Amino acid sequence: MMNKIFQDLLDVYVIIYLDNILVFSLNEKDHEAHVQEVLRRLQDNDLFCNIEKCHFHTKKIDYLGFIILEFGIEVDQSKVTDAMNWSTPKNVKNIQEFLGFVNFYRQFIPNFGNMARPLYNLLKKDSVWRWDLAEQQSFDGLKKCLTSAPLLLQPDTTKQFYVECDASDYATGAILSQRNSEGKLAPVAYLSKSLSPAEKNYNIFDKELLAVIRAFKEWRHLLEGSELPVQVLTDHKNLEYFSTSQSLNKHYNFQIIYRPGAQNKKADILSQRYDLVPLEGGVENQVLLKPELFIASITPDQEINDLIGKAIYKDDQLKEILHKLQNKEKILDWELKEGLLWYQGKIFVPKDNTIRNLILESRHDALAAGHPGQARTLELISRSYYWPLLKKFVNSYVSHCKTCIRSKPTNQVPVGLLKPLQIPERPWEDIAYNMIVGLPVSEGFDAILTVIDQFSKMVHFIPTQSTALAIDIANLFITYIWKLHGLPRSTVSDRGPTFNAKFMRHLYH
Structure with a gap:
């Protein structure tokens, strides 16, 4: 209901989570007008605010467990106190409760994935309960990191982003940064992931490249479509030759810059955690060639x-x-x-x-x-x-x-003759459709079905899921397109896996 009332204001100057409303503005004059508009809509729909829980004209607010400031986000110190008073876990359930708590603030902890690994190992199936030095250090380290969690900048898509990447034999690390008001690089988010057994066999070039790819996938919603080139800082000079690769270049505007290891210490720390190094005897030499x-x-x-x-x-x-x-x-x-x-x-x-x-x-x-x-x-x-x-x-x-x-074998079917699409004579006579996937999950959706009228260029953006079946996509067509515009004369798609023969059968039968 709330989203429907404020649907045209969401992410413009209003953010809503259930019944929690946050109004944000660039200046006080606009803020007064924005607040009045929000209150007017609440009044028109007979909705009331609890005045004791309302905060007006403030530059610092506690919202959903975070402290929102003018230039960034902080951890709520009352939550930090709860973490410091957390008793040592005695069983798997205690571990799950603690990890669930600190995982909520993982974006503030540079080495979360690596530091929490000993605790996550206790959650594995058939894992024997054992609380030794490694587990205690992981537990204490996570609590300590919360007390010293840095201020994370609010991402500003009008400014240049910097991605600092590095890889070791056991993990990759990355830091997303922007320049603060003093012109210094300040963190926006952290990322640290261990390597799978197969990824550990990569050569150093591929590991460094994997660190870059992981960073761009993690922060795709910020980096894709960036007007200013994203500066990728790495201590592996050969990555500068990667700038012509097709895997990222068609989606991202970025530039890879070599920075010697001595200047890349922050990303190094994320990738070279001691707890990711395998135990002695855990690695076997493999003779690949005689x-x-x-x-x-x-x-x-x-x-x-x-x-x-x-x-x-x-x-x-x-x-x-x-x-x-x-x-x-x-x-x-x-x-x-x-x-x-x-x-x-x-x-x-x-x-x-x-x-x-x-x-x-x-x-x-x-x-x-x-x-x-x-x-x-x-x-x-x-x-x-x-x-x-x-x-x-x-x-x-x-x-x-x-x-x-x-x-070299060919991996493409013979290409047919190019033919121009026929010019439509009226709206919604000829349509084109496609799927946008890999988006951050929002209200249970992680994909968008786009349907475009070739005549007027009118577009329908229909929220869906990347796991949707052919029958699900067909039902979306019937509900959002055919019901409003009727049956088209022709349709065009990129022949993605979603739009297969089953989809056409469900659509026309």
């Missing part, structure tokens, strides 16, 4: 490096740099050592396609390499070598690799 497979007709790195050491003196573009370094002059990012020229800690390869092709052969054509794709080949080379337009060179080499061309 030794004889490594005997291949490729040029060893030492021979390649010897060729590079001679070729750098033949490159005219490097003469000035070499001259300064030989005279003990310092040049930012450049070094001359071991007879090689180094750029940002990597061996610089001069303009010699013969040498560059030898490097590609060792990282792509080798039996042990197994002809990896463009991104993987680039990552392997970037560990040791650098030259201008490296990515372009690698992509060209891999795309023209005859072995890859012969072996």
Whole structure:
């Protein structure tokens, strides 16, 4: 009922949870008008407020267990007192009660997922009850974190977001931040997740990339559609090459920036928790390739490096740099050592396609390499070598690799001829529909069915669930579309799994 009364004001300047109404405004003048409008609607519907529970014209309010401030959100200190007085759990039920309480405030605890792991382990099926040092440290640590919980900034979608990411052998961590009134980065939310057994086998590039993907999925509602590029800060330099990946780029406006580990300590802490490290003997060595497979007709790195050491003196573009370094002059990012020229800690390869092709052969054509794709080949080379337009060179080499061309299977059905859609003659004669999924759950819904009239561009946004069956979607069409606009002449969809043959049968029969 409340949502219906204030439906046009929700998230504009009114937030409602059951019978709790929060009115927010940018200035006092607007606030007076907003409050009067809310009170008027309550009066028109014969609804009354308890004056003892009302707070007017305040910049600090206790709302649903949180302290809402002008610039952020805090933990209610009365709840913190309850946590500090919590007695040591004696059984599984006590653990469930405590975790249920602190989980409500997990967004304020940087390492919640990792710190609470020993307690969650006690909730596993067939787990034997055992309260040792690890469990006590987890229990005490969570209580202590609540007492020192930081002020979380209110996310401002008009300002730039910063995502600090890092990964270890056992977990990924991320911090969503924005600049406060003093121009300093301040946290908006924290994220820390452990790696599954399969994810622990990822190489470091993929683990670092997983940390970025997890962060964007967790905060999708804030980052997707951001006007200003999201600054992704990572201590893994090779992730800078990820900016052309199709998995995130089509949805997000972001830029990956390398920041050395010494400057990335906050995200490091989230990913390198001691309690995520497996016990001794918990990891077994796996022999993936037999030794004889490594005997291949490729040029060893030492021979390649010897060729590079001679070729750098033949490159005219490097003469000035070499001259300064030989005279003990310092040049930012450049070094001359071991007879090689180094750029940002990597061996610089001069303009010699013969040498560059030898490097590609060792990282792509080798039996042990197994002809990896463009991104993987680039990552392997970037560990040791650098030259201008490296990515372009690698992509060209891999795309023209005859072995890859012969072996790569097609994963697409033959594409049909493109035909323009017929121009409708009247409204709701031709419609298009699609599903928006992966949204935060709101009132039990986590997806939206969109139906668009091709003539007027009028759109219906129908709340639904991502798990809805074909018959459920068909019923939504009948209730919200056909009842209002009649049967369309034609329909267009992206042929998603929801709109299958069963959906069409339920819709037309």
